[in-house]
Amino acid sequence: MKWHIQPLAMEASSPRYIRRQEYKKPDWLIPQTHLDVQIFDKFARSTITLNVTRTSDTSEPLVLQGEQLEFISAFCDGVPLAALQMVLTAEELTISGLPPQCELKIISQTDPYHNTALEGLYASGDMLCTQCEPEGFRRIAYFSDRPDVMSIFTTRIEADLKYPNLLSNGNLEQTGLSEGGRHFAVWHDPHPKPSYLFALVAGDLACVKDQFIRASGQKVDLHIYVEKGNEHLTSHAMDSLKASMKWDEDVYGLEYDLDLFQIVAVSHFNMGAMENKGLNIFNSKFVLADENTATDDDLARVESIVAHEYFHNWTGNRVTCRDWFQLTLKEGLTVFRDQCFSADMHDEGVKRAEDIKILRSVQFSEDASPTAHPIRPEQYSEINNFYTPTIYEKGAEVIRMMYHVLGKDAYRKGIDIYFERHDGQAVTCDEFISALDAASDADIQTFSIWYRQAGTPELTAARKGQNTIYFSQSLAPNAANTSTDPMPIPVKMGLVGKQGEAIAFSIDGGPQKTDHLVMLDSADKTLTLSSDSAEIAGAVPSILRGFSAPVRLNHDLEIDEIAHLASFDSDKVNRYEAFQTLYKQAISARMTAGPDEKLEDILGQAIGRLLADASLNDDFKAISISLPSQAETEQAASIGGFVDPVAIYWTRMALGKALGNISQSWISAYIADEVHQHNAASRQLLGGALSWGVLTGNEETISRTEAFALHKNMTISMAALRALNTINHAARERALSHFHDKWQDHSLVMEKWFSLKACSAYASDIEALHRLMAHPAFDFKNPNKVRSVLGSFCSANPVHFHDQSGSGYQFMAEQLARLDAQNPQIAARMAISLTRFAHYHPERQKLMCDALRQLAKGRLSRDLNEVVSKGLTSL
Numbered sequence: 031m032k033w034h035i036q037p038l039a040m041e042a043s044s045p046r047y048i049r050r051q052e053y054k055k056p057d058w059l060i061p062q063t064h065l066d067v068q069i070f071d072k073f074a075r076s077t078i079t080l081n082v083t084r085t086s087d088t089s090e091p092l093v094l095q096g097e098q099l100e101f102i103s104a105f106c107d108g109v110p111l112a113a114l115q116m117v118l119t120a121e122e123l124t125i126s127g128l129p130p131q132c133e134l135k136i137i138s139q140t141d142p143y144h145n146t147a148l149e150g151l152y153a154s155g156d157m158l159c160t161q162c163e164p165e166g167f168r169r170i171a172y173f174s175d176r177p178d179v180m181s182i183f184t185t186r187i188e189a190d191l192k193y194p195n196l197l198s199n200g201n202l203e204q205t206g207l208s209e210g211g212r213h214f215a216v217w218h219d220p221h222p223k224p225s226y227l228f229a230l231v232a233g234d235l236a237c238v239k240d241q242f243i244r245a246s247g248q249k250v251d252l253h254i255y256v257e258k259g260n261e262h263l264t265s266h267a268m269d270s271l272k273a274s275m276k277w278d279e280d281v282y283g284l285e286y287d288l289d290l291f292q293i294v295a296v297s298h299f300n301m302g303a304m305e306n307k308g309l310n311i312f313n314s315k316f317v318l319a320d321e322n323t324a325t326d327d328d329l330a331r332v333e334s335i336v337a338h339e340y341f342h343n344w345t346g347n348r349v350t351c352r353d354w355f356q357l358t359l360k361e362g363l364t365v366f367r368d369q370c371f372s373a374d375m376h377d378e379g380v381k382r383a384e385d386i387k388i389l390r391s392v393q394f395s396e397d398a399s400p401t402a403h404p405i406r407p408e409q410y411s412e413i414n415n416f417y418t419p420t421i422y423e424k425g426a427e428v429i430r431m432m433y434h435v436l437g438k439d440a441y442r443k444g445i446d447i448y449f450e451r452h453d454g455q456a457v458t459c460d461e462f463i464s465a466l467d468a469a470s471d472a473d474i475q476t477f478s479i480w481y482r483q484a485g486t487p488e489l490t491a492a493r494k495g496q497n498t499i500y501f502s503q504s505l506a507p508n509a510a511n512t513s514t515d516p517m518p519i520p521v522k523m524g525l526v527g528k529q530g531e532a533i534a535f536s537i538d539g540g541p542q543k544t545d546h547l548v549m550l551d552s553a554d555k556t557l558t559l560s561s562d563s564a565e566i567a568g569a570v571p572s573i574l575r576g577f578s579a580p581v582r583l584n585h586d587l588e589i590d591e592i593a594h595l596a597s598f599d600s601d602k603v604n605r606y607e608a609f610q611t612l613y614k615q616a617i618s619a620r621m622t623a624g625p626d627e628k629l630e631d632i633l634g635q636a637i638g639r640l641l642a643d644a645s646l647n648d649d650f651k652a653i654s655i656s657l658p659s660q661a662e663t664e665q666a667a668s669i670g671g672f673v674d675p676v677a678i679y680w681t682r683m684a685l686g687k688a689l690g691n692i693s694q695s696w697i698s699a700y701i702a703d704e705v706h707q708h709n710a711a712s713r714q715l716l717g718g719a720l721s722w723g724v725l726t727g728n729e730e731t732i733s734r735t736e737a738f739a740l741h742k743n744m745t746i747s748m749a750a751l752r753a754l755n756t757i758n759h760a761a762r763e764r765a766l767s768h769f770h771d772k773w774q775d776h777s778l779v780m781e782k783w784f785s786l787k788a789c790s791a792y793a794s795d796i797e798a799l800h801r802l803m804a805h806p807a808f809d810f811k812n813p814n815k816v817r818s819v820l821g822s823f824c825s826a827n828p829v830h831f832h833d834q835s836g837s838g839y840q841f842m843a844e845q846l847a848r849l850d851a852q853n854p855q856i857a858a859r860m861a862i863s864l865t866r867f868a869h870y871h872p873e874r875q876k877l878m879c880d881a882l883r884q885l886a887k888g889r890l891s892r893d894l895n896e897v898v899s900k901g902l903t904s905l
């Protein structure tokens with residue numbers, strides 16, 4: 031067989047799809063697996079021994095997956111397999127004529143040192159590590175590489191002594207020396223698992239140790255492995271891990287199930303982190319962090335990712351997915367769990383507002399794009415392309431809706447039923463819904479439609495006369511061509527009286543309460559509100575409190591009513607939402623007829639009240655004064671027409687300047703008071719003050735901001751640099767260059783510098799990007815570095831990416847072609863930016879499609895081909 035290094039390439043063509051409906055149970059099971067990996071200087075040799083069992087009395091051959099492997103030999107019960115029994119292709123090994131039960135041994139080799147796709151076994155710096163989800167194990171050894179084939183793994187790793195750490199899943203059973211000055215370690219994982227949860231690490235690393243005592247009393251050893259010299263950057267990750275373990279015991283009653291939990295930080299990593307059983311592998315960016323090198327946001331992200339991966343131990347590992355169409359079963363649920371954990375660790379309202387901002391920016395955009403799909407897709411060409419905001423974030427929203435309908439106790443009962451029924455199994459989303467449904471009388475099954483239909487439902491609330499609200503819902507056709515039937519939409523609502531008080535009211539004659547949860551389960555519904563309180567007259571409805579469903583809300587509130595909610599709503603999320611609505615309306619007015627003075631005046635007053643309100647925390651004030659993201663603004667502006675992303679960017683900046691002018695005296699006072707540098711919430715607001723302050727052009731503010739750019743606290747330093755990056759002022763270059771000189775030897779901090787340099791509206795043209803990629807700290811083989819330059823450029827530099835000449839699109843197409851040859855997964859992910867053109871003017875759509883067409887002329891990976899062809903066929 032031919033020795034492949036490069037990923038399989040194909041001409042751009044219509045992708046071959048795998049369909050959910052075509053799922054077939056496995057014909058063969060593998061209850062036990064012994065894997066022996068011998069690591070040498072040029073290659074790694076895998077000897078895999080599988081105890082295989084045929085599941086039915088059909089005579090289907092055994093089909094094992096293997097890619098980028100050099101097949102050496104195979105044996106059945108110790109006897110070499112005859113060539114006639116085997117068919118070997120670049121992707122599969124098919125073996126026929128096996129007895130119904132036997133021991134199969136297969137030997138193969140792979141080259142981890144030239145594996146730039148970072149799937150399977152690969153080198154990252156001086157260490158070797160693995161990434162198997164979703165289909166990486168087949169690049170390590172021949173196996174039935176599908177999540178419903180679960181096996182008990184024993185793993186022996188043998189390597190040169192230059193790799194003192196030899197790690198795998200489960201518990202360490204044996205270590206020793208072997209021939210030729212080499213050594214080995216044997217690991218045994220007692221829990222059956224699919225191959226995607228397998229992991230292996232060989233390296234010379236520092237190990238930071240701690241312990242956790244489980245609720246039932248047993249001790250768990252906690253080990254975090256990092257490159258030597260980075261030990262001091264692990265305490266936040268370790269604390270986060272212990273907090274997660276405690277939270278899962280307290281809230282879900284779930285304890286850890288091995289004696290050892292290990293985390294390894296890796297510099298070359300495609301994703302954020304991976305939940306391999308007992309051996310999580312992390313992008314080093316999400317482990318190594320302290321307040322000198324990471325911002326408060328970074329620290330919060332480390333905490334939430336550590337929690338996310340840990341929580342997978344139950345939701346994903348103990349109960350896993352039957353097939354990859356069910357990915358949201360583990361991801362939606364685990365995101366929901368990590369969101370609740372973060373809300374418990376910090377401020378619930380602020381956390382929810384941050385999550386909504388992300389959902390609207392990235393997931394709503396996906397719903398409106400050629401790559402739209404339901405949270406349980408019906409088909410895929412390359413499953414790597416489905417690790418999306420829809421599967422993750424929208425998946426979490428769907429679980430959150432069911433949580434609200436069930437209530438906390440019934441939800442927990444449903445989760446208990448889920449584990450009672452399915453522990454140790456590979457299941458479907460339907461089985462998860464059924465377990466929740468069994469927990470109460472509420473009709474949870476109706477939520478299964480959210481798993482089938484793509485797109486963002488639009489919810490309209492219109493007042494009809496006194497105290498009557500007419501709700502209607504609609505769903506636009508989407509690129510996945512799923513149906514557009516009415517969905518169950520839980521709507522939380524309240525009434526805010528003239529003095530800002532919460533009014534108790536009843537709906538259609540029911541009990542009087544200040545908060546109601548209404549199910550809109552048909553195309554429309556009329557609600558009649560009544561109250562013993564005379565204050566119901568003139569009260570403002572607060573609809574979709576807590577963002578109780580992932581929908582786009584239209585309402586008929588007047589500007590001063592929205593401002594009233596911004597100042598008085600007891601629901602923090604809707605208070606935040608009211609500000610967002612006012613900003614969007616102000617931007618929209620500026621885009622069409624120029625500044626709406628009345629609106630901006632009302633907005634300025636609401637902001638003044640917010641900033642002066644001593645009962646509110648600074649982090650809530652900070653999120654409330656953050657303008658809607660570029661993507662959110664584009665969506666809002668695109669209703670009923672095309673938008674110009676460059677004009678939107680400049681209008682957002684102009685509004686920031688106007689609001690900065692209104693808030694000038696508050697800004698000067700806030701940034702001058704040193705007390706605001708000492709806690710995370712105040713630092714967040716300090717960032718907001720600087721961002722508006724510099725836009726006003728006030729020289730004193732700019733020079734204070736320039737000084738902040740060198741602050742020893744990374745949050746303050748980055749807030750200052752981000753602010754300066756939005757203005758055309760010599761202070762920007764000076765500050766960035768000082769920052770560069772200070773941090774040039776710190777790889778992770780340099781990613782921040784790359785990102786800032788790549789997204790300035792003033793300085794980051796194509797020439798500047800080429801210079802960045804020639805910088806000695808840049809590494810085209812490192813996904814973090816590529817994301818910090820190319821990812822920042824296409825997602826956060828609308829002015830140059832969307833330059834009307836099309837040069838930004840062409841540049842991305844050239845870079846993606848180059849990137850695809852080494853790392854298809856990252857190339858496909860970034861190519862998505864070229865397909866998000868649905869709400870742009872036709873001339874711009876054409877330029878973006880030209881770039882896609884240029885890409886399509888080359889030989890593309892399956893990953894990139896799927897994205898490019900979806901983009902092109904959507905026109």
Ligand SMILES: [Zn+2]
Pocket residue numbers: 338342360361364
């Ligand atoms: Zn996950």
